[in-house]
Structures are given as C-alpha cells and as structure tokens.
C-alpha cells in the first residue's frame with residue numbers, strides 16, 4: 167500500500183489550520199514511532215449526558231452520525247501500520263502497542279473490540 171493514500175494532509179484541511187500544521191514527513195514519523203493506537207469504534211452513544219462534548223452545549227462539535235467501524239477498516243489500518251514497520255524498521259515480530267477504544271460509547275461496538 168502506498169503511504170500517501172492513507173496519510174492525512176492536514177495542511178489542506180482548513181478546519182485544522184488553526185490547530186497545528188504537520189508535514190507529510192512528520193505524520194509518517196509519528197506513524198513509524200507509534201506507541202498507542204486509539205480506534206473510534208463508533209460515534210453512537212446510548213446515554214445523553216448534559217455535559218457531553220458532542221451535545222447541545224457545544225456548537226463546534228463534529229456531527230454524530232451513529233456510525234460503527236467495521237472489522238475490515240480496523241484491519242486495513244493495522245495492516246497499513248504493520249507494513250510501515252516492516253519496511254521502515256525491519257520489524258516482523260510483534261511490537262508493543264497500546265490499543266484504545268473511543269466513541270461515542272465504544273462498548274456499543276463490542277464485537278469489533280473483541
């Protein structure tokens with residue numbers, strides 16, 4: 167897989183310009199040296215907390231669309247990272263990575279987490 171296909175070009179996304187600009191090389195370096203990977207396995211939530219950062223108190227939150235990550239997408243991401251590590255670090259055995267799961271309520275997508 168070509169690395170350019172999955173690397174985000176944050177510099178072209180105006181939404182992120184005020185936050186931080188990363189070059190393609192910086193993004194790639196972060197991926198090569200990744201120690202923690204957090205999947206947003208769903209943006210759905212079965213609660214309705216008043217203080218929720220995705221709730222009505224905040225006008226700038228991204229829209230929640232009740233989406234769920236599927237196994238194929240998660241595998242694609244892991245395969246992509248494994249390819250980077252194999253090619254650029256010569257790593258073919260497992261390395262220590264911390265996996266995290268984020269939502270919404272991530273437990274709504276327990277089949278994927280398992």
Ligand code: SF4
Nearest residue numbers: 211213214215218270
């Ligand atoms: S995402 Fe978290 S804070 Fe928001 S409604 Fe669900 S449980 Fe509450």
